[in-house]
Amino acid sequence: MSAPTLDQFQQQVSELLLRHRSLLDVMSKFGQSGASVNRAVSKAVTDCGCIELNARKQQYSDELNLENAKSTLQSHLSGQVCENCRDALKNDLGRNLFYMTAMCNLLDIELSEVIADEYDKCSTLGLFNLT
Numbered sequence: 001m002s003a004p005t006l007d008q009f010q011q012q013v014s015e016l017l018l019r020h021r022s023l024l025d026v027m028s029k030f031g032q033s034g035a036s037v038n039r040a041v042s043k044a045v046t047d048c049g050c051i052e053l054n055a056r057k058q059q060y061s062d063e064l065n066l067e068n069a070k071s072t073l074q075s076h077l078s079g080q081v082c083e084n085c086r087d088a089l090k091n092d093l094g095r096n097l098f099y100m101t102a103m104c105n106l107l108d109i110e111l112s113e114v115i116a117d118e119y120d121k122c123s124t125l126g127l128f129n130l131t
Contacts, residue, residue, distance in 0.1 A: 006112040013101040023106050030099035036092040040085070050082035 004012075017026075044051050055076040081089065104111045 010101050010111045014105045017102045026102045033096040033099050037096055040088045040092045044085040048085050050085055051079040
């Protein structure tokens with residue numbers, strides 16, 4: 001089975017969104033689902049322990065070129081997300097994507113256009129996009 005297109009997903013979200021038709025409801029559910037993603041990551045660290053965080057100040061030198069800086073900077077993450085935590089994260093990320101798509105629907109914005117525009121911006125700006 002092939003993966004659904006963004007347009008198919010957006011259409012499905014439009015058909016399924018019954019309870020939260022208000023933009024304010026969708027905005028609050030989107031925020032809540034984002035918090036659930038953050039909580040799932042936190043639980044992978046603190047409850048399961050499959051991943052660890054060791055955060056400290058990034059050691060960045062102005063003398064490094066951008067490619068070297070990219071390889072020098074760290075994610076502060078070690079380990080790998082286990083199957084249980086991965087399932088929880090995928091579920092929470094999916095719910096977050098659902099509500100983001102619902103917001104696009106209510107605002108008459110095509111999700112595929114959002115992704116295409118962001119892709120173009122990343123392609124044009126490269127590493128400068130993240131500043």
